Amino acid sequence: MIDIFGMTLDELQAALAPYKVQKFRAKQIAQWMYQRGARDFAAMTNLSKQLRETLSADLVIGRPKIKDRLDSQDGHTTKFLLEYADGTAVETVLMRQPYGNSICVSTQAGCNMGCAFCASTLHGMARDLSKGEILAQAVTIEDMLREEEAGAKVDTMVIMGSGEPLMNYDNVIAFLRLIHEDYTLGMGYRNITLSTSGIVPNMLRLAEEGMPISLSVSLHAPNQELRSQLMPINRKYPLVDVIAAAKNYADKTKRRVTYEYILIDHLNDGEEQARELTALMKGQLASVNLIPINPVVERNLMRPSKARIDWFEKYLMDHHVNVTVRREMGVDIQAACGQLRNKHLKD
Ligand code: SF4
Structure with missing residues (x-):
């Protein structure tokens, strides 16, 4: 068949x-x-x-099964565990935002990037997903939305689930072209954000694809040493090259780059890091998205106090950096990011 x-x-x-x-x-x-x-x-x-x-x-018509589902108490966020024919499972999330329905899709089952704060990497990577398997995540959610309400659809998408999308480059690009087609979801490129841990050669390739999606870079630390501690990939693709590739992307596409910065108590949230981060952002078409960490107790990575978060945000604002603190949706299930799949792996 x-x-x-x-x-x-x-x-x-x-x-x-x-x-x-x-x-x-x-x-x-x-x-x-x-x-x-x-x-x-x-x-x-x-x-x-x-x-x-x-x-x-x-x-x-091979479609994944919905193996599990978690709804946040406020009803705005739903996380699905989808299982493909070979038993591989990935997480996909629906966020009902004030501006529309947003989804977060996975591009690999698991991940082998090894970021210190991430549950998706704990079991390594099982395999890449094909363009159809990534599309199936969006189609599954859009089918469900349409059943709830005629005409409802997926409005925006972030590629921020498990996996490093730029390590599965060809499938991800083919998926982006497919989801843009009028016979699929017809999604505008400007409604799509791809997040990378900084795979420099493929950030450069992406800038040449003629596909004006938004790029989000997982920064998480403002200097080489600390970033390598949190994100092993930084030893292969150093911070300075990641920033240069992000600047190149903004220049070529005229799209603002977002830097994700997980705030970790007394590790990357002090005055020295705020100063270094401000210097890195100077002259860039970019904004910084601060994300207070969901604590990883085993690794002693804790969430800063509200006062420290507010101070860090204000420092950046006072120094003319575009900054936001991530609006928290469904904290009760966001805390389990990557953990739904891990639970099923254990079972
Ligand atoms: S944060 Fe992203 S790149 Fe890093 S381990 Fe998790 S899924 Fe992989």
């Missing part, structure tokens, strides 16, 4: 060619799969019964 979920229209037309399916029918099939929640050919009532039966004998 051939799985057609995740195919582009061209790929689908090629797969359907042996069955003499006309081009407009191929587009209808794509719309059934990606926009109308069809999980098999039987649902595609505008195709003849005979064609539906012929296609069902050879082709499948």
Whole structure:
């Protein structure tokens, strides 16, 4: 059986060619799969019964199962654990924001970047996800939204789930092109943010793709030594090169780069780090997003007091750095980021 979920229209037309399916029918099939929640050919009532039966004998629409689900108490955030046919599972999150429905997708099952503060890396990386497997996360959520309310859709997307997207470059770029197509979710590139730990060569490639998505860089420390302590990848791609690649991205795409900075008590939230961070941001088309850490007790990484968080934010503002503190959504389940999957791995 051939799985057609995740195919582009061209790929689908090629797969359907042996069955003499006309081009407009191929587009209808794509719309059934990606926009109308069809999980098999039987649902595609505008195709003849005979064609539906012929296609069902050879082709499948491979969709992941919803293995688990966590809803935040405020009802705004829902986290899904999706399981693909081979048993691999990833987390996907829906955030119902005041400005629309936002999703966070994963690009790898697990991650081998080894960031000190992250649960997704604890079991290493199982495998890369294909473009169809990443798209399936968005389609699953959009199907659910449409069932809740006619016309509801996914409005924005962050690529910030498990995995380093720029280590799965070809699949991620193919996915971005696919989710932008009018026969899938038709998502505008400007509504998409990709977050990277700083894979410099692929940050440079991304700037040349002609795809004006927003780039978010996980910074988390303002100097080489401390960043290497928190993010091992910084030894391979040093901070200075990451900043240069981010500047290049902003220059080429005219898109503001966001630097994510997890605030950790008495580690990176002091006056010296605030001064260093201010110096790094000088002259950049960029903003800093401060994220008070969810404590990692085993590693003694604790959340700063509100007073320290406020002080750090004010220091940056006073020194003309664009800064925000991440609005907390569904803290009760955000705290478990990466942990839903880990729990199932243990089970
Ligand atoms: S923070 Fe991102 S890059 Fe770092 S280990 Fe976690 S998933 Fe991987």
